Amino acid sequence: MTTAIQEPAxxxxxxxxxxRVGDAVFSRTALGAALLxxxxxxxxxxxxFIQGLPALDAHGEQAYGKSSVWTLVGPLLFGTVxxxxxxxxxxxxxxxxxxxxxxxxxxxxxxKPVGYLVDLLAAVPSVVFGLWGIAVLAPRLTPFYEWLNSWxxxxxxxxxxxxxxxxxxxxxxxxxxxMALPIVTAILREIFAQTPTMHQEAALALGATRWEMIRLxxxxxxxxxxxxxxxxxxxxALGETMAVxxxxxxxxxxxxxxxxxxxxxxxxxxxxxNNYANAAGLKINVLIFAGLALFVLTFAVNFLGRWVATxxxxxx
Amino acid sequence: xxxxxxxxxxxxxYGDFLAVQGVNMHVRARSVTAFIGPSGxxxxxVLRSLxxxxxxxxxxxxxxxxxxxxxSLYDSAIDPVAVRRQIGMVFQRPNPFPTxxxxxxxxxxxxxxxxxxxxxxxxxxxxxxxxxxxxxxxVKDRLAKPGMGLSGGQQQRLCIARAIAVEPQVLxxxxxxxxxxxxxxxxxxxxxxxxKSDYTIVIVTHNMQQAARVSDETGFFNLKAAGQPGxxxxxxxxxxxxxxxxxxxxxxxxxxxxx
Amino acid sequence: MNTLIDSEHxxxxxxxxxxxxMPRMAPGLVAVVSVALGALxxxxxxxxxxxxxxxxxxxxxxxxxxxRAVEGSRKATDTLVQTLMWSAFVLAMVPLxxxxxxxxxxGAPVLTPAFLNDDMSGRALLGVGGGIYHAIxxxxxxxxIAAVIAIPIGIFTAIYLVEYGKGNRLAKVIxxxxxxxxxxxxxxxxxxxxxxxxxxxxxxxxxxxxxxSIALSLLMLPTVIRSVEEMLKLVPxxxxxxxxxLGVPRWRTIVxxxxxxxxxxxxxxxxxxxxxxxxETAPLLLILGTARVANWNPFSGPVQTLPVYIxxxxxxxxxxxxxxIWTDRVWGAALFLIIxxxxxxxxxxxxxxxxxxxxxx
Numbered sequence: 001m002t003t004a005i006q007e008p009a010x011x012x013x014x015x016x017x018x019x020r021v022g023d024a025v026f027s028r029t030a031l032g033a034a035l036l037x038x039x040x041x042x043x044x045x046x047x048x049f050i051q052g053l054p055a056l057d058a059h060g061e062q063a064y065g066k067s068s069v070w071t072l073v074g075p076l077l078f079g080t081v082x083x084x085x086x087x088x089x090x091x092x093x094x095x096x097x098x099x100x101x102x103x104x105x106x107x108x109x110x111x112k113p114v115g116y117l118v119d120l121l122a123a124v125p126s127v128v129f130g131l132w133g134i135a136v137l138a139p140r141l142t143p144f145y146e147w148l149n150s151w152x153x154x155x156x157x158x159x160x161x162x163x164x165x166x167x168x169x170x171x172x173x174x175x176x177x178x179m180a181l182p183i184v185t186a187i188l189r190e191i192f193a194q195t196p197t198m199h200q201e202a203a204l205a206l207g208a209t210r211w212e213m214i215r216l217x218x219x220x221x222x223x224x225x226x227x228x229x230x231x232x233x234x235x236x237a238l239g240e241t242m243a244v245x246x247x248x249x250x251x252x253x254x255x256x257x258x259x260x261x262x263x264x265x266x267x268x269x270x271x272x273x274n275n276y277a278n279a280a281g282l283k284i285n286v287l288i289f290a291g292l293a294l295f296v297l298t299f300a301v302n303f304l305g306r307w308v309a310t311x312x313x314x315x316x
Numbered sequence: 317x318x319x320x321x322x323x324x325x326x327x328x329x330y331g332d333f334l335a336v337q338g339v340n341m342h343v344r345a346r347s348v349t350a351f352i353g354p355s356g357x358x359x360x361x362v363l364r365s366l367x368x369x370x371x372x373x374x375x376x377x378x379x380x381x382x383x384x385x386x387x388s389l390y391d392s393a394i395d396p397v398a399v400r401r402q403i404g405m406v407f408q409r410p411n412p413f414p415t416x417x418x419x420x421x422x423x424x425x426x427x428x429x430x431x432x433x434x435x436x437x438x439x440x441x442x443x444x445x446x447x448x449x450x451x452x453x454x455v456k457d458r459l460a461k462p463g464m465g466l467s468g469g470q471q472q473r474l475c476i477a478r479a480i481a482v483e484p485q486v487l488x489x490x491x492x493x494x495x496x497x498x499x500x501x502x503x504x505x506x507x508x509x510x511x512k513s514d515y516t517i518v519i520v521t522h523n524m525q526q527a528a529r530v531s532d533e534t535g536f537f538n539l540k541a542a543g544q545p546g547x548x549x550x551x552x553x554x555x556x557x558x559x560x561x562x563x564x565x566x567x568x569x570x571x572x573x574x575x
Numbered sequence: 576m577n578t579l580i581d582s583e584h585x586x587x588x589x590x591x592x593x594x595x596x597m598p599r600m601a602p603g604l605v606a607v608v609s610v611a612l613g614a615l616x617x618x619x620x621x622x623x624x625x626x627x628x629x630x631x632x633x634x635x636x637x638x639x640x641x642x643r644a645v646e647g648s649r650k651a652t653d654t655l656v657q658t659l660m661w662s663a664f665v666l667a668m669v670p671l672x673x674x675x676x677x678x679x680x681x682g683a684p685v686l687t688p689a690f691l692n693d694d695m696s697g698r699a700l701l702g703v704g705g706g707i708y709h710a711i712x713x714x715x716x717x718x719x720i721a722a723v724i725a726i727p728i729g730i731f732t733a734i735y736l737v738e739y740g741k742g743n744r745l746a747k748v749i750x751x752x753x754x755x756x757x758x759x760x761x762x763x764x765x766x767x768x769x770x771x772x773x774x775x776x777x778x779x780x781x782x783x784x785x786x787x788s789i790a791l792s793l794l795m796l797p798t799v800i801r802s803v804e805e806m807l808k809l810v811p812x813x814x815x816x817x818x819x820x821l822g823v824p825r826w827r828t829i830v831x832x833x834x835x836x837x838x839x840x841x842x843x844x845x846x847x848x849x850x851x852x853x854x855e856t857a858p859l860l861l862i863l864g865t866a867r868v869a870n871w872n873p874f875s876g877p878v879q880t881l882p883v884y885i886x887x888x889x890x891x892x893x894x895x896x897x898x899x900i901w902t903d904r905v906w907g908a909a910l911f912l913i914i915x916x917x918x919x920x921x922x923x924x925x926x927x928x929x930x931x932x933x934x935x936x
Contacts, residue, residue: 026826033731044767051770097663125854127882128909132674209653239760241857269762276861291766302758401822411813415835425821
């Protein structure tokens with residue numbers, strides 16, 4: 001016991017050195033990785049700007065036949081937004097229905113495998129969706145388009161004449177919708193499942209039917225979550241390339257509200273994928289500039305989605 | 317190997333907020349010292365400052381002096397990690413490592429510090445520590461099973477075994493029984509009584525009967541007023557504290573008139 | 576006498592607990608009638624879509640109004656919504672099931688050992704043999720390199736965010752930037768790769784595998800960081816404190832206690848991220864070029880991956896002479912790609928289940 005009084009001093013300090021070195025190395029590595037992520041993103045922005053800005057001088061042949069890069073990108077932006085919005089119009093009811101069926105309507109035995117199926121479908125690569133869109137969906141939709149045109153032709157969207165191949169902007173939107181569906185559904189399912197059981201039981205105990213319970217206890221709780229999920233899905237649909245590039249038989253950078261004819265607006269992402277092969281010189285800069293515009297757009301939408309989601313959390 | 321602890325003029329801050337002010341006390345070696353007091357009065361904070369565990373919370377800092385047998389814990393040359401090796405801690409909720417078996421949990425302190433040891437030596441430590449924690453007979457046939465499979469009381473004794481396996485000088489216990497049932501609680505209290513012959517023990521408890529049953533000395537903490545820092549009101553032998561306290565506030569608390 | 580009045584009084588106030596109830600076979604009956612209506616419409620020449628729409632409308636309205644007549648309007652609304660929900664469900668599942676079915680049905684006959692072991696050199700372009708060996712190998716190489724780049728950076732960044740940077744300004748900035756990265760369209764990642772390598776190599780049209788890997792790792796990073804971050808946050812602080820209290824330094828606590836506790840979730844998240852980028856096409860189109868044989872050198876020359884192979888082969892499927900064999904190749908490659916991606920998904924889920932920390936006795 002007498003030695004114990006001197007003992008701790010050397011012991012404490014000798015250990016101090018080794019742990020400090022280990023901790024320092026490890027924490028610096030972690031910090032370094034984090035800074036690398038910052039650098040990488042800065043790199044993306046910088047390289048896109050460096051390689052994109054020369055496109056401002058492009059015109060004529062180099063701007064794919066347009067007078068300037070703006071008149072090229074403008075119509076492409078229009079096509080991008082139009083196709084994504086149409087996709088979201090299709091997705092919204094389907095995703096909410098699908099998610100509610102999984103979380104509240106289906107018996108447990110059915111809900112679980114269906115949930116798995118939806119998760120697996122989120123993993124189907126976009127080329128495969130595109131392939132299916134051309135081979136299966138487009139021909140099946142042509143008679144539907146003819147029907148739409150004959151009954152609702154007075155709406156500018158369905159003005160016609162109907163495309164023979166079915167590879168129209170609306171078909172592309174349907175494929176986009178199917179691709180966004182699993183992602184949006186997965187988020188919604190989580191949100192619906194998180195609704196406090198207490199509130200739901202309270203509603204049922206007041207004699208509410210199942211729908212009244214969902215309307216009273218589930219939907220108000222999930223409102224901001226639904227908006228956020230839809231915005232994230234919209235971000236996905238805006239940036240999706242392959243499905244549109246494959247399915248759509250595009251006319252080029254035109255503005256056309258008609259979504260079932262063979263004269264279709266194109267999207268930014270698809271137009272890049274279609275034109276990269278024969279691009280060289282300034283044309284590459286033009287494509288990169290278009291990509292920059294797409295990046296800004298999806299960033300804005302995603303940012304809005306996150307903002308709504310975090311605001312909802314604070315409220316709840 | 318047990319050590320005594322001296323605390324002088326200890327102030328503890330969280331950022332700019334002064335949580336505990338002006339604590340002075342002497343914790344005797346090989347004895348049980350209990351901290352009692354109402355919630356939020358800083359007794360757990362003081363306990364954690366005794367092995368620098370409060371530093372885990374960002375912004376926490378300490379002014380004043382804590383010495384363990386003459387060695388100041390807050391010297392700039394001192395490594396908090398080494399301090400914690402010599403002053404072990406048992407927490408409110410039992411927290412065995414979920415990825416480890418009972419055997420590995422007991423050895424965690426040695427293994428995580430990459431200490432090389434022979435198999436027989438390791439077996440020895442496990443058996444000695446589990447016996448020390450009164451758990452050996454209940455688990456000796458299933459040492460390879462996950463530690464999370466034990467009951468709450470057994471898990472807490474496993475955590476005590478894990479703490480004493482690294483042979484600390486002092487054992488700090490932060491409300492070790494508050495998550496346990498009465499039978500497990502009394503098993504732990506018996507254990508504290510036995511451990512006292514080898515270790516210096518400091519225990520925070522909400523339960524005054526427990527303080528009276530297990531401790532030799534007691535410190536009563538209180539807030540000066542709502543929003544004011546906590547402080548040590550009285551530090552005395554448990555006998556005197558419960559029979560005839562010096563301070564009126566202590567008497568009021570002990571006789572159940574507040575808190 | 577008094578008690579009798581009392582009990583009558585009570586009975587008066589108790590509403591009946593039974594009401595009109597729909598017969599159990601009501602939905603079935605309505606369905607039969609609706610299908611019959613649809614069939615009739617089809618015979619009258621409304622077209623298949625009109626007929627289906629009519630039958631569906633008849634079913635929804637018929638069931639709703641019948642319920643309204645028997646059980647009241649609240650129940651009718653409930654029935655209506657329930658029918659609409661299930662309709663949405665069916666409408667969503669039909670195309671998704673059709674997709675899997677089509678790919679399996681058209682791809683399965685093509686997937687022979689020869690197809691998997693041949694590449695597209697020589698006579699393959701003339702419609703003889705040909706296969707996807709080079710594309711499979713390219714997918715493996717490009718995806719693996721992307722994983723090797725993204726996983727360590729992602730895990731260390733997540734460790735920084737959860738263990739070191741908790742709440743400080745840099746951590747907030749990084750969390751924000753990771754959110755931004757999640758929104759990078761995949762084609763933009765490809766544009767970045769090509770812009771980077773135009774500058775680095777000085778070649779106006781760079782073609783090299785590592786460029787594709789960098790584009791993919793850019794897409795993987797946010798997913799990896801996010802999922803690892805979530806998993807690390809789930810590790811209770813109790814465990815960290817228990818480790819610190821044993822005198823274990825912080826970095827050893829992270830390596831030996833925190834990461835093992837979270838390992839199942841981390842492996843799941845990382846595998847899902849790999850599965851996602853393995854199916855990416857857009858970022859690779861620009862930088863990988865077109866290759867017909869396996870190229871194991873990631874630093875020079877074009878590389879082919881499965882998704883790129885599918886996209887580039889699509890143009891050939893309409894050729895008057897070689898169209899059919901190209902079509903077969905495309906579906907075979909699509910099926911094999913789906914098999915790879917789905918297996919990765921399954922592995923991820925099994926790992927998540929099997930290696931979760933055991934809590935049982």
